[in-house]
Amino acid sequence: MLTLKACARILGILLELGGLRAQTTAVNTSNSSRVIEDPASLVLPFIGTTNGGHVFPGATLPHGMIKVGMDTDSPENQGGYDADTRFDVIGFSQLHDSGTGGGIPLSNFKLFGLKDTDCFSFEQCPTSLFLRATQRKILPDSTPDDFASPGYFSTNLSNDIRVELTAARRAALHRYTFPSSVTSPRMIVDITNDGQQSSRDQEMSLDPKTARVQGGATFTASFGPGSYRAFTCVDFKGEGFDLGTPVQFGVWLSDTTITGATNLKQVYAGPRDEAGAIFGFRKAPRGPTRILARVGVSFISSEQACSNAEEDIPDFDFDRVHQANRAEWNELLGRIQVDTTGVSEDIVKLFYSSLYRSHISPADYSGENPKWNSTEPYYDSYYCNWDTYRTLYSLLALQDPVNFARIVRAMIDIQKHEGWLPECRGATAQHWIQGGSNADPILGEFWVKYHERAAALNVSGNDLYNALLADAENEPPNWNLQGRQANAWKTFNYVPHDILDPGGANSKQVSRTLEHAFGDFAISQVAKIRGNTEDAAKYVQRAGNYFNVWNPNITVPDAPSVRGMMQPRSSNGTFDFTDPRHCSIHDPEGATCFLDAANMDGFYEGSPIIVSF
Numbered sequence: 001m002l003t004l005k006a007c008a009r010i011l012g013i014l015l016e017l018g019g020l021r022a023q024t025t026a027v028n029t030s031n032s033s034r035v036i037e038d039p040a041s042l043v044l045p046f047i048g049t050t051n052g053g054h055v056f057p058g059a060t061l062p063h064g065m066i067k068v069g070m071d072t073d074s075p076e077n078q079g080g081y082d083a084d085t086r087f088d089v090i091g092f093s094q095l096h097d098s099g100t101g102g103g104i105p106l107s108n109f110k111l112f113g114l115k116d117t118d119c120f121s122f123e124q125c126p127t128s129l130f131l132r133a134t135q136r137k138i139l140p141d142s143t144p145d146d147f148a149s150p151g152y153f154s155t156n157l158s159n160d161i162r163v164e165l166t167a168a169r170r171a172a173l174h175r176y177t178f179p180s181s182v183t184s185p186r187m188i189v190d191i192t193n194d195g196q197q198s199s200r201d202q203e204m205s206l207d208p209k210t211a212r213v214q215g216g217a218t219f220t221a222s223f224g225p226g227s228y229r230a231f232t233c234v235d236f237k238g239e240g241f242d243l244g245t246p247v248q249f250g251v252w253l254s255d256t257t258i259t260g261a262t263n264l265k266q267v268y269a270g271p272r273d274e275a276g277a278i279f280g281f282r283k284a285p286r287g288p289t290r291i292l293a294r295v296g297v298s299f300i301s302s303e304q305a306c307s308n309a310e311e312d313i314p315d316f317d318f319d320r321v322h323q324a325n326r327a328e329w330n331e332l333l334g335r336i337q338v339d340t341t342g343v344s345e346d347i348v349k350l351f352y353s354s355l356y357r358s359h360i361s362p363a364d365y366s367g368e369n370p371k372w373n374s375t376e377p378y379y380d381s382y383y384c385n386w387d388t389y390r391t392l393y394s395l396l397a398l399q400d401p402v403n404f405a406r407i408v409r410a411m412i413d414i415q416k417h418e419g420w421l422p423e424c425r426g427a428t429a430q431h432w433i434q435g436g437s438n439a440d441p442i443l444g445e446f447w448v449k450y451h452e453r454a455a456a457l458n459v460s461g462n463d464l465y466n467a468l469l470a471d472a473e474n475e476p477p478n479w480n481l482q483g484r485q486a487n488a489w490k491t492f493n494y495v496p497h498d499i500l501d502p503g504g505a506n507s508k509q510v511s512r513t514l515e516h517a518f519g520d521f522a523i524s525q526v527a528k529i530r531g532n533t534e535d536a537a538k539y540v541q542r543a544g545n546y547f548n549v550w551n552p553n554i555t556v557p558d559a560p561s562v563r564g565m566m567q568p569r570s571s572n573g574t575f576d577f578t579d580p581r582h583c584s585i586h587d588p589e590g591a592t593c594f595l596d597a598a599n600m601d602g603f604y605e606g607s608p609i610i611v612s613f
C-alpha cells in the first residue's frame, strides 16, 4: 500500500463498526467525480490464472463459501481455471481455494451441459472427465472467450454452449445457454470428481419429476492427512419457459448412462471415481434454450444443501443474484477511495484487483461446521495463517474490522473445541502447519487495534487471551497440524535441531524458533494491554529467544564481510551448519525449502540470508 500511495493517494477509508461509524480519514466528496462508484469494474480476476498462479477467477462473495468456477484439465488447476487455451473445460464446480499449492483442493460437484448431438445416444453421452473435456472458443488474440468480474463468470465453449456463473454465500447459480439448433439439452451433475478424484462413500439420488439431485461424498484434504464430507443439492429451471419434468433421466457411470436409474446405489458396483446424474430436458419453444441450475452446498448434509439453496437463492433470478453480489463487492472495495489524478489506469486496476483478492479467503462457513454446534461464526480456508498474518489482517483491521472480528471469534471457537488455534485449516480439516501458530499474531493484532471496541464486536478478551495461552504453553499431540512445539521451546528457549517432528521429519526448527518468538511477542502485547505485567514481561522475554539461534560467526562464502546468520542448533547447545545461501536465490545447489521430510536444514520456505549482496 505504501508504494501505491506514492502513485494514488488514498483519500479515505470508511468503516462501519457494529453500529459505530468510524471514519478514519474524511473522503473528500467535494469533488464527486473522484469517487469511484463501481470499483468492481476495475477488478481483473484473470491476473495470475496461468503458469501455476493457481488463482481463482470465478464468482464468489467477499469471503463467500461458494466459489463457483470453471475447471480445466490443466495439471496446474489448484484454482480450477487455467487461462491457457491448450487446456480444456471439464466442468463448473462450486468450491475452490485461491492461490494455494498442495493437492488440488475442493472443485466439488461439477456441472456440465451437453447437446443431444454431443452424444451417440442418451445412454452414450461423453460423461467422464476425459470424454467430456471441451475446448473454449478462442478469440482472434489467442485468448479464450472467457469473462470474469466480481460475482460473475462467463465462457463460450466450442460446442456453442454459453455458461454463466454467479454466487450467493452457500449456493451458486449457473445459466447454460444452448444454441437454437439443440433439440434436447442435457445437463450432467458430477458427484464424485473433486479436483483429486478422491471420493469415497458416495451417495446420490435424483427425483425424476422435479430433476432435483441430492448427493455427497468423502474427499481427501489438499495439504494434510485429513478428509472432509461435502454435499450438494441441484435444482433446474428454464429461464423464460417452463422446463417441465425431464424428458430423460438416469445415472451415469464413466461413459455409460443407465436410463431410468434414480439412485447411485441401484447401479453401484464398488468405489468408482466417476458417477453422477444426467437429464435430457425439453428445449425452449422459441429462441435459445436457457437452463438455470441452482447448486446448494453443505458440509453437514444434502438436506442442508437444499435449504441453503432455497434460503440464499429462492427466486432463480440470475441477474438479481449477480447484482446483489456485485453490490457487496462495491460496498467493500469502495471503502477505499484513491485519488487517481495523473495515475495510469493499469495502476488503479492493479490496486482494486489486489484489494479484491484480499477478500477471497478465509471463507465464511458459518452454520456449516460438521465438527461441533456453535452459535459463533465459523471460518475456513485459512490455508495458511503463516501466508497471511503479515499483511492480510493489517489490511482487514483498516478496511473490514467486522469481518476481522468474526474471523477472530471463529479462531477462538476452534481453539475452545480442538485445544489450539487453527493454522492451515482447509475444507474443515487440519492441514500441515508451516512453522509456528500464526493465529497468535493475528489475535494479537486484533487486540492491539480493537480492544477498546471488542465488546461492540462481540470478541471476549478472556477467551482471546486463553486461546493465546493454550498455544504458548500446551504442546499438542501433533505440532505439525496445530499449536506449537511448546515443550522444546520452553525447555531450551529455542527449538533444537535434533528433536524430530512427529513422523520423523526434521526440517524447520530455525523457522519454528523465529515464529514462536514472534507469537510470544504478540502475546506480550496483549498481556500488556490487559494490565497483566507479569505475563507481559514473561512473553516479551521469550520473544527474545530468536537470538538463541543466531550464530555471529557464520559468513557467506562469496562475501566474508556479511557475518552472522540464523543457524540450526542442537539440544546440547552446539550449532549445526546450514550453508547460509541455502534456499536463497544465491543457493549454488538451487535447493527449495518446501515441506519435505528429506529437508534437514532447519529452514522452511526461507533462507538464513537476510541481506542481498
Ligand SMILES: *[C@@H]1O[C@H](CO)[C@@H](O)[C@H](O)[C@H]1NC(C)=O
Binding pocket: 017, 018, 402, 456, 457, 458
Ligand atoms: C454482536 O452480537 C449482537 C447480539 O448477538 C448482535 O446483535 C450484533 O450484531 C453483533 N455485532 C457484531 C459486530 O457482530
Ligand SMILES: *[C@@H]1O[C@H](CO)[C@@H](O)[C@H](O)[C@H]1NC(C)=O
Binding pocket: 028, 029, 030, 031
Ligand atoms: C477537497 O477537494 C477540493 C477540490 O479538489 C479541495 O479544494 C479541498 O481542499 C479538498 N478538501 C480537503 C479537506 O482535502
Ligand SMILES: *[C@@H]1O[C@H](CO)[C@@H](O)[C@H](O)[C@H]1NC(C)=O
Binding pocket: 031, 033, 034, 341
Ligand atoms: C474534479 O476532478 C476532475 C478530475 O480530476 C477535475 O477535472 C476537476 O477540475 C475537479 N473539479 C474540482 C471542482 O476540483
Ligand SMILES: *[C@@H]1O[C@H](CO)[C@@H](O)[C@H](O)[C@H]1NC(C)=O
Binding pocket: 145, 146, 147, 154, 155, 156, 162
Ligand atoms: C459469448 O457470446 C456471447 C454472445 O453469444 C457474447 O455476448 C459474450 O460476450 C461472449 N463471451 C463471453 C465470455 O461470455
Ligand SMILES: *[C@@H]1O[C@H](CO)[C@@H](O)[C@H](O)[C@H]1NC(C)=O
Binding pocket: 370, 371, 372, 373
Ligand atoms: C448439532 O445439533 C444437531 C441438532 O440438535 C444434531 O443433530 C447434530 O448431531 C449436532 N452436531 C454435532 C457435530 O454435534
Ligand SMILES: *[C@@H]1O[C@H](CO)[C@@H](O)[C@H](O)[C@H]1NC(C)=O
Binding pocket: 551, 552, 553, 575
Ligand atoms: C564465535 O567466534 C568467537 C571467536 O572465535 C568464539 O569465542 C565464539 O564462541 C564463537 N561463537 C559461536 C556461536 O560459535
Ligand SMILES: *[C@@H]1O[C@H](CO)[C@@H](O)[C@H](O)[C@H]1NC(C)=O
Binding pocket: 498, 570, 571, 572, 573, 574
Ligand atoms: C551436540 O550434538 C550434536 C548432534 O546432535 C553432535 O554432533 C555434537 O558432537 C554434540 N556436541 C557436543 C559438544 O556434545
